[in-house]
Amino acid sequence: MSLQQTLRRGWCPGALTPMQTGDGWLIRVRPRAGRYSMAQLEAIAAAAQDCGNGQIDLTNRSNLQIRGLSDASMLQAQTIIADAGLIDDDPAHEALRNIIVSPLSGLDPDARDVRQLAADLEVALARTTTLTALPGKFGFAIDGGGAGRLPSGVADIVLRVSKDGTSIGLAGAPSVAAVVEPDKAIAAMLRLAHVFLDLVTARTNLRRMRDAIATFDAARFFKLAGLQAIPSVAPSCKPSKLLIGPIGPQDNAFALGIGLPFGRITAPDLCSIVDSAVACGVTETRLALGRSLVFPIVQNSVARLSAAAVKCGMIVDSTDPRLTMDVCPGAPACDRGTTDTRADATRIADALRAWEGDRPSIHISGCAKGCASNSAAAFTFVARDGVYDLMLDGRVNDTPTKTGLSSDALAAELYAIAGASNG
Ligand code: SF4
Incomplete structure (x- = not known):
């Protein structure tokens, strides 16, 4: 082809x-x-x-x-x-290669190095001929713990490696896992993916593991894959901390997390950051949840690389208000959007700089599809015909508390609802 x-x-x-x-x-x-x-x-x-x-x-x-x-x-x-x-080489295998890896492998002394396991999983997926029917969003994760540990439900099948052993969990079943030998872990992940395919065949409504778990018991999944389910305590649904700014001991950071405002960067800005990173001896970047790029630090180059990122408008301050916001591309980038979500989000972020105390989570969506987040947020603004509906402590498809809010009214609405203490 x-x-x-x-x-x-x-x-x-x-x-x-x-x-x-x-x-x-x-x-x-x-x-x-x-x-x-x-x-x-x-x-x-x-x-x-x-x-x-x-x-x-x-x-x-x-x-x-x-x-x-x-x-x-x-x-x-x-x-x-x-x-x-x-x-x-093959689009079907290209689509299958959905792998999230905890980003501090080999850097964080509290994390296990899972880089080889991730590479092995890629190779195994490229060789399989029987998993290409998996739904497009079906994904795998490999977590080595430490400061970059991955939350539960981050992918359909999650391999966790820690000092206590190696285990596999499934999205939608946070309280059970199967203990596996490290050298048999990748094969076990593939068996679980095959079980998913076998069980959901002819049930087109089951597109993700959490849907399948709601229909079939998690223990059945593990059993059919030749694994035994045991009680487990998975990390909470959110990463413990966004990887933004220097990561590691205060005077000896081993990585720098650079956040992309609302997940966007221009090509010249990316080139500029890469040039600075290369000049600092950096050879790669890791992908972290929360829309940040994590650069392993060499030669005490935190200040130099941070300055290059800030010059490009990127985020190296973990208190930046843009980090508590999920924002989709909106109009004009997306033809389903009816508002310029990023411009509206920037206005709200500017207003939130004066906020006292913990800032609320905010989701701004250009339409009811909600591409930027499927989680509940304190404030969810969903565009409809050029104005916004507002859901409090909810998701894009919940019943709105208010409708017809113009872009100019969003920040004032937020302050009005959150109380006078932040006025
Ligand atoms: S939520 Fe709607 S407007 Fe935003 S990117 Fe997705 S489809 Fe486009």
């Missing part, structure tokens, strides 16, 4: 399965085992600048996306990405 033949409007895009959006075609560039080399980041920036509109997204599932591609520029972009080693 040629690259051109693979072009189609896709529900879950990839590098070989572009998705049409309001600002042109979009391709998702999945990292290798949760990492991009500096050369790969440069290739992504080059493809975005030369073939797209220069805008790059970091998704909430830790992939970079290039936006604004045209029919004419698509093949060139894919060739640049393929030459960087970021495309599989």
Whole structure:
């Protein structure tokens, strides 16, 4: 199959399965085992600048996306990405390579090094011929714990490695897990994926593990995969801490987390940060939840790399109000959006800088699809016909408390509801 033949409007895009959006075609560039080399980041920036509109997204599932591609520029972009080693030969395997890896492996002394396991899982998925029917969003995670530990439910099948042993958990079943031998863990993950496929065949409403667990008991999954379920205490649903700013001992950070405001960076800004990182001796970046890039630090280069990131408008301060906000691309980037969600979010973030105490979680969505988050937020604003509905402590499809809010009214509404103490 040629690259051109693979072009189609896709529900879950990839590098070989572009998705049409309001600002042109979009391709998702999945990292290798949760990492991009500096050369790969440069290739992504080059493809975005030369073939797209220069805008790059970091998704909430830790992939970079290039936006604004045209029919004419698509093949060139894919060739640049393929030459960087970021495309599989087969679109079906490309779509299968959904792997989230805890980002501090080999850096954080409190974390287990799971890099080899992640690489092994990639190879195993590339070799399988029987899992390509998995739903597009079905994913795997490998967690080594430490400051970058992954929350429960981060992926359909989660492998956890800790000083207490190696275990596998399933989304939707946080209280059970199966203990496995480390060298048999990848095979066990694949068996569980096969069990999912076997059980959900002919049930098209079951697209994710949590749906299947609600229908079939988790213990049955493990048993059919030849594993035994035991009680388990999985980490809470949110990561314990966003990886933003220096990470590690105060005077001896081993990594720097750089947050992308609302998950967006331009190609020139990405190039600028990569140039600084390379000059500091950095060779790769890790993808972290919370839309941040984690750069391993060498040669005490925290201050230099932080300064380069701030100069590009990126986030290295873990108290930045933009970090408590989930915001989708909205209009005009997405043709389903009816408001400029990022401009509205920036106005709210500016207003929130004067907020006293813990800031509320905020989700701003360009339509009821809610691409940026499926979690409940203290304030969820959902655009409809150019104005917003507001849900309190809810999700995009909950019943709104207020409707018809204009963009200019959002920050005032937030302060009014949260009380005079923050006025
Ligand atoms: S939530 Fe709606 S407007 Fe926002 S990116 Fe998704 S489909 Fe587009």
